[in-house]
Amino acid sequence: MSDGIGKFIAVITIVVIVVTVLWRVQSGRAFGDRLAYGKEEEDRLSYMAEVDLARPGQSYSYNLELMARVISAEAKGEPYLGQVAVGAVILNRLNHPHFPKTIPGVIFEPDAFTAVSTGHVWFPPESSSYRAAQDALSGWDPSGGAVYYYNPAKATNWWVATRSYIIQIGRHIFLR
Amino acid sequence: MGQRWAWTVLAIAVVVLGFIGLREYSMKKEAELRAENQYQRAFQEVVYHVDSLAEELGKAAVSGSLLQTQKALADAWRHTESARSGLGQLPIGTIQLSTTEDFLSQVASFTYTLSQRGASGSGLSDREWAILGDLREQAVFAAEELARLGGSIASGKLRWTDVQRESMTTAAMRPEREKTQGAPSNQVTKGLKMLEDGMTRFPTPDFEGVIPPARRKLPAIPGPTIDADEAIKIAMDFTGYSVAQGAKGQVIATISSEPESYRVEIVPSRGSVSKAWVDVSVRGGKVLWMYVDSPIGPESITPTAVVNAAKAFLADHGFQHMRQISRRDYQGVSAIGFAYEQNGVIVYPDYVVVRVALDDGRVDGFEGTNYQVFHKIRSLKEPGISEDEAKEKVNPRLSVTDSRLAVILDDFYRETLMYEFKCQLGKDTYLVYINAETGEEEEVKKAETTGLELV
Numbered sequence: 001m002s003d004g005i006g007k008f009i010a011v012i013t014i015v016v017i018v019v020t021v022l023w024r025v026q027s028g029r030a031f032g033d034r035l036a037y038g039k040e041e042e043d044r045l046s047y048m049a050e051v052d053l054a055r056p057g058q059s060y061s062y063n064l065e066l067m068a069r070v071i072s073a074e075a076k077g078e079p080y081l082g083q084v085a086v087g088a089v090i091l092n093r094l095n096h097p098h099f100p101k102t103i104p105g106v107i108f109e110p111d112a113f114t115a116v117s118t119g120h121v122w123f124p125p126e127s128s129s130y131r132a133a134q135d136a137l138s139g140w141d142p143s144g145g146a147v148y149y150y151n152p153a154k155a156t157n158w159w160v161a162t163r164s165y166i167i168q169i170g171r172h173i174f175l176r
Numbered sequence: 177m178g179q180r181w182a183w184t185v186l187a188i189a190v191v192v193l194g195f196i197g198l199r200e201y202s203m204k205k206e207a208e209l210r211a212e213n214q215y216q217r218a219f220q221e222v223v224y225h226v227d228s229l230a231e232e233l234g235k236a237a238v239s240g241s242l243l244q245t246q247k248a249l250a251d252a253w254r255h256t257e258s259a260r261s262g263l264g265q266l267p268i269g270t271i272q273l274s275t276t277e278d279f280l281s282q283v284a285s286f287t288y289t290l291s292q293r294g295a296s297g298s299g300l301s302d303r304e305w306a307i308l309g310d311l312r313e314q315a316v317f318a319a320e321e322l323a324r325l326g327g328s329i330a331s332g333k334l335r336w337t338d339v340q341r342e343s344m345t346t347a348a349m350r351p352e353r354e355k356t357q358g359a360p361s362n363q364v365t366k367g368l369k370m371l372e373d374g375m376t377r378f379p380t381p382d383f384e385g386v387i388p389p390a391r392r393k394l395p396a397i398p399g400p401t402i403d404a405d406e407a408i409k410i411a412m413d414f415t416g417y418s419v420a421q422g423a424k425g426q427v428i429a430t431i432s433s434e435p436e437s438y439r440v441e442i443v444p445s446r447g448s449v450s451k452a453w454v455d456v457s458v459r460g461g462k463v464l465w466m467y468v469d470s471p472i473g474p475e476s477i478t479p480t481a482v483v484n485a486a487k488a489f490l491a492d493h494g495f496q497h498m499r500q501i502s503r504r505d506y507q508g509v510s511a512i513g514f515a516y517e518q519n520g521v522i523v524y525p526d527y528v529v530v531r532v533a534l535d536d537g538r539v540d541g542f543e544g545t546n547y548q549v550f551h552k553i554r555s556l557k558e559p560g561i562s563e564d565e566a567k568e569k570v571n572p573r574l575s576v577t578d579s580r581l582a583v584i585l586d587d588f589y590r591e592t593l594m595y596e597f598k599c600q601l602g603k604d605t606y607l608v609y610i611n612a613e614t615g616e617e618e619e620v621k622k623a624e625t626t627g628l629e630l631v
Contacts, residue, residue, distance in 0.1 A: 097278050100260070101260070117344075140543050
């Protein structure tokens with residue numbers, strides 16, 4: 001019987017050691033740093049939070065990439081016009097006193113875009129969203145000057161009722 | 177024996193799960209703490225910058241030297257922008273702070289405008305001085321409220337991550353449940369609401385003519401009001417589809433924006449995959465923009481053919497004397513910008529963009545809201561100074577490669593005649609604008625060359 005308990009304790013000890021080692025390796029501490037993937041992701045995020053792009057004209061390709069990603073994640077499956085409209089909302093916010101004055105500022109404002117909060121924005125964007133972003137930057141605004149939009153079928157902000165309706169495109173309702 | 181092994185396996189499972197759980201927990205804690213620290217920092221920066229803003233506004237009001245006043249105003253502007261940037265980093269998306277945000281935006285605009293008058297500028301007028309005093313009073317109030325809130329955050333057990341969590345639950349509410357939205361439940365929300373309520377009690381200073389309005393309204397397009405059927409006809413004519421060939425158009429919405437418009441959706445033929453949309457203004461019946469959604473094939477036409485297609489399109493649709501000013505190629509299309517040209521003077525407010533598909537050179541997009549709103553034949557005055565005189569005002573280190581007269585629109589929707597000089601410094605292209613009346617250098621723009629080609 002005592003032999004059994006001894007075996008039991010030995011097994012537990014080995015398991016504890018193995019799990020601890022696995023844990024440390026996985027969280028990267030065994031190598032003194034995060035593993036490659038985690039590190040890259042982290043650097044990118046802090047870079048985006050810190051970089052200050054004063055105007056949409058600056059660092060054009062970076063802003064375009066960001067806009068395309070938001071459009072892709074927020075308006076997947078929407079009609080093309082609805083995708084351009086999402087891009088236009090981002091640009092309309094730049095000139096609105098209640099929003100930050102840079103494209104990254106607008107996009108990374110906490111809880112401003114669901115796709116950013118959930119991380120969907122980091123999935124590879126659809127190619128059509130690049131054209132939609134470019135069209136919005138070239139001046140098309142199918143949203144009619146909107147600064148908000150929401151999908152009435154999904155969860156939404158309670159203050160939506162206080163905004164004035166402009167137009168519905170696909171599943172999104174655009175508001176001022 | 178078998179039972180003992182079962183116990184062993186169970187014990188191992190418990191230990192493994194325990195470790196995984198512990199690890200997840202500690203990682204989540206770590207991430208939350210990081211976010212919390214970021215929020216704390218952002219908030220403290222808002223407190224600091226609003227406080228400094230109040231101080232600089234006070235200095236600007238009492239300083240006897242114009243240079244000192246302008247310096248204080250420039251500093252005030254910097255603090256305002258930093259405060260706004262800090263606010264944008266806080267998880268307060270569902271808290272109404274519009275009066276506070278409007279205030280910061282007005283202060284930014286006011287201090288910026290006044291600080292940019294230059295050495296030749298005059299001091300503050302009585303009216304501006306009065307506005308400055310009002311703004312300072314409001315800034316002092318905001319600073320006090322924020323400091324109080326900061327104090328209770330620091331001393332109490334208040335955490336921004338709780339605010340974030342609350343904000344997320346609020347955001348996740350369905351609209352029909354919004355009525356249950358009760359009083360704010362935590363100190364931070366309460367404190368910010370008190371700030372906002374206090375700010376609404378201050379009267380908004382009269383900024384008319386001092387700073388550009390925050391939300392500019394486009395002027396109305398002159399002309400009679402049209403009905404939906406006329407809008408459909410205008411849209412059909414513009415896109416070139418005809419009912420005879422099976423195209424069907426209908427007004428899918430009336431948009432109460434500036435300018436108010438009908439949105440016409442056109443299906444070119446029965447069962448067609450492509451669709452077209454045209455926004456036609458309710459007053460005047462002008463086409464604001466057009467967009468055709470059709471598949472775009474591989475590029476096959478020459479660059480000159482692209483520009484010619486766009487020019488032919490404009491000529492066919494009654495846009496005379498248009499001059500190409502920019503071009504941007506992307507994703508199989510080319511967006512070409514044109515401005516109206518009156519006797520050799522480029523009129524930038526009268527601006528259109530024509531999108532050409534690079535597969536067969538058809539025009540599949542048009543954006544002309546600005547043109548339709550601003551276009552008119554202007555009575556242009558003779559410039560007060562000659563081009564050579566203006567050129568002397570350009571920094572001699574730049575080499576001027578091109579020049580012309582241009583009409584520019586400012587934030588007040590005022591038009592000014594300027595000499596536009598295209599200049600080169602190393603690899604960079606700059607556009608320098610010299611006022612054709614006063615000879616003052618009013619603006620220098622760096623031409624963004626990535627993706628956008630200036631013509």
